[in-house]
Amino acid sequence: MRNRAPSLEALRLRRLMAGIAVLAVIFGLRLVQFQIIQAPQINAESLARRSITTTVPAMRGDIVDANGKILATTVMSYDINVDPTMVKPFNAKVNGVDTTISVDQAANELAAILGMDPVEVMKKLQGTSHYSQVAKQVDGSTYVKVKNLDIPWVFPQQVPKRIYPNGALAGNLLGFVGTEGQPLEGLEVSENKCLAGVDGSETYQRGVDGIKIPGSADVKVAPKNGGTLKLTIDSDLQYYAQQVMAKYVRNERADWGSAIVVEAKTGKILAAAEAPSVDPNNYSAVDAGNRSSRIFRVTFEPGSTVKMVTAATAIDQGVATPLTHVLAPQTSYVANNFRISDSHMHGLEKLTLQGILIESSNTGIIQIGIKSPYATRVKYWKNFGLGSRTAVNFPGEASGIIHETAPDGASVYTSMFGQAMTITPMQSAFVYQTFANLGVRLSPKLLDTCTAADGTVTQVQKAQTATRVLKTSTARQIISMLEGDVAQKGGVGSTAAIPGYRIGGKSGTAQIANDNGVGYGLLHAISFIGMAPAEDPQYVLAVTIYKPRTVSNSMGATPPFKAILEQVLRTYRVPPSTTKSPIIPATW
Amino acid sequence: MSAVFNLKPTSARPALSLVQGLRAVTDRQANPRLAFAGLLTAGLLAIAVLNLLLNLATSSGVYELAGLKAQKARLELSSQIVKQQVDSLSSNQNLASAAQAMGMIANANPVFLDVTNKKVYGEPAAATLGADSRVSGNLIANAQWTTKSHADQIRAALSAEQAKATENVATSVATDSTATASSTKPASVTGSWTNAAQGYVGGAKSSTSQVGLAGGGIPAAPTH
Secondary structure, three states: OOOOOOOHHHHHHHHHHHHHHHHHHHHHHHHHHHHHHOHHHHHHHHHHHHEEEEEEOOOOOOEEOOOOOEEEEEEEEEEEEEOHHHOOOEEEEEOOEEEEEOHHHHHHHHHHHHOOOHHHHHHHOOOOOOOEEEEEEEOHHHHHHHHHOOOOOEEEEEEEEEEOOOOOOOHHHHOEEOOOOOEEEHHHHHOHHHHOOEOEEEEEEEOOOOOEOOOOOOEEEOOEOOOEEEEOOOHHHHHHHHHHHHHHHHHOOOOEEEEEEEEOOOOEEEEEEEEOOOOHHHHHHOOHHHOOOHHHHOOEOOHHHHHHHHHHHHHHOOOOOOOOEEEEOOEEEEOOOEEEEOOOOOOOEEEEHHHHHHHOOHHHHHHHHOOOOHHHHHHHHHHOOOOOOOOOOOOOOOOOEOOOOOOOHHHHHHHHHOOOOEEOHHHHHHHHHHHHOOOEEEOOEOEEEEEOOOOOEEEOOOOOOEEEOOOHHHHHHHHHHHHHHHHOOOOHHHHHOOOOOOOEEEEEEEEEEOOOOOOEEEEEEEEEEEEEOOOOOOEEEEEEEEOOOOOOOHHHOHHHHHHHHHHHHHHOOOOOOOOOOOOOOOEO | OHHHHHHHHHHHOOOOOOOOOHHHHHHHHHHHHHHHHHHHHHHHHHHHHHHHHHHHHHHHHHHHHHHHHHHHHHHHHHHHHHHHHHHHHOOHHHHHHHHHHOOOOOOOOOOEEEOOOOEEEOOOOOOOOOOOOOOOOOOOOOOOOOOOOOHHHHHHHHHHHHHHHHHHHHHHHHHOOOOOHHHHHHHHHHHHHHHHHHHHHHHOOOHHHHHHHHHHOOOOOOOO
């Protein structure tokens, strides 16, 4: 049977079978190639054609004041983009009737909504590119109006936008971000770690109609929104202080002014007002010099407000009391005939230390200051926080300059009344916080907490430090003398008095060194720093006005000091004092 | 394939013989096969129809989802627009300007009442428009202050409310001397609120102003 030749029929059948088998093998191999060898590549190519990945932008976190009022937030805004190659007349329903809208008409309507010149809009509609931006970051209501025009070649795109609902309120502290959302200035820069979010993405497969293909995989990477930064600032008080400073800087035609309100017993900064201030919504509207915080960045020779430091050092060292007697002449000569004079003309005066401070006598204070060695005074300056940056670590913060050893014989003396050293407005406020807190200097606190998107709360600043600078008894004597400065007639301080309250404070009228470093100019930096209520100081206020042109002494600083301090007392419901300020004799 | 394999042994068989009862066997098996094929076809058809229905349901669900997402986006947008208006109205610039336009000034002589000790701290004095105590109009720039309270509208609403309240009191006194204060008050309060709201809408030009004024303009309404 096996030897028999196969029949013709069987032979054909076998050939057919062989053919089919070969084809099957070929198909099989091809299948293996597609399904196994090239599969990942083909899948990827196919997915790429169907799938679309969109960025889900993370929202930058809010900045809020001590009461949770929003100072900076992020909203969705819309870029109005056009594909110029598609620009042509189109049909739209106007009052239910199909109407052809010409390009000119559409451009005019767009221009009216966007507040632009129709010619400018028209220009942006022309060209061969597929992309032209007509307007950037318009708000939601404008977007709705644009969308209602139903122009088929307008493609609005969602972009997050940083807004500051209270404008220039605390603008110098907050800083601002650029148009792409990048932090450029202030706390927006230094606290970016808390505020910045991480963008997410969404990938899905869509059909020709742009709708997701049913059942197709949808890969989402959730965006991580930024955290909420809480400041210690009270925005109402901040607004009031800024208003007052803006008014006085304008009236006195000064370069700038600042007012800092500190809670004496906690070191919290309740207001840090500056004029001119920057509206972070529109930061390019002001000069570059006005966009940052001078309170932390500018240093100047403080002048007479430092006399309290000299007095405190002497009292703390036990070499003077508020009643120490001196004979203060109009002019003294020190260290190789360097002339030191008082600002007002007077004969030889019999002053106590209290009297020296009320009169703000330079010739008087040097007789008290010289009782402490220079090195001891340097030690006190450092303890008062002079010469080093504060714990706020504000971007670009200055440290100020104090000299470890006196640069020349005269500066040993001039530093007793605030020359030959530079400090920032913030440092000056915390010198007086030290007095108000009975000798203990607290590190300034401006940044409270950062609440992450998941609710985790972290303290932004490092743990607060408390430095014992003066004995409690010394601080009490200093406060009494500050009260005397305001309560007793004769000095500038008396113009800062608020009826019903015990106020303590000290004026400063500092000369400003010329830019070339030689000598002093005609304009001054005037200041008044004080506290209330003096019987148990709760609030410290430091007002500085730089280069006023209509007043030349610190009389220009007491009206804003008084106005802001009154508001502080109202805001925090401080009842009027029930006792009177002690009277320490000013003369003998 | 089974046909091909069956051919081989058939051709190798030495002789052919009649198989009895073959027809009967074929008859017996033919009917169940037909039934099975029918069942199979019906099953496949049912699956296909079910699949089609499921597909339809899924795709319409997807379109519904897309629609709902679009609606969500629209609602989020309008909520954002309203929120920005509220932010603008509650900005310090707006509140201070509205207060000033209505003639409010801060009193530099606060007086405190200590209820527990029955004491008065401070000496009461009327607030005065002193040059030093008064801060002029808003000096703090705000580019986001886009929705503003209109002082004249607030004043109009307040005076309308006051007039209504006076009228209500007068009416109740005249017509019903036995009416208690409690029965009068709610009526006047309701009236004044409505009045205030109407006053704003009437004077407002755009929908944005209406939203703002309803929130910003009625702080003093419930008390007279």
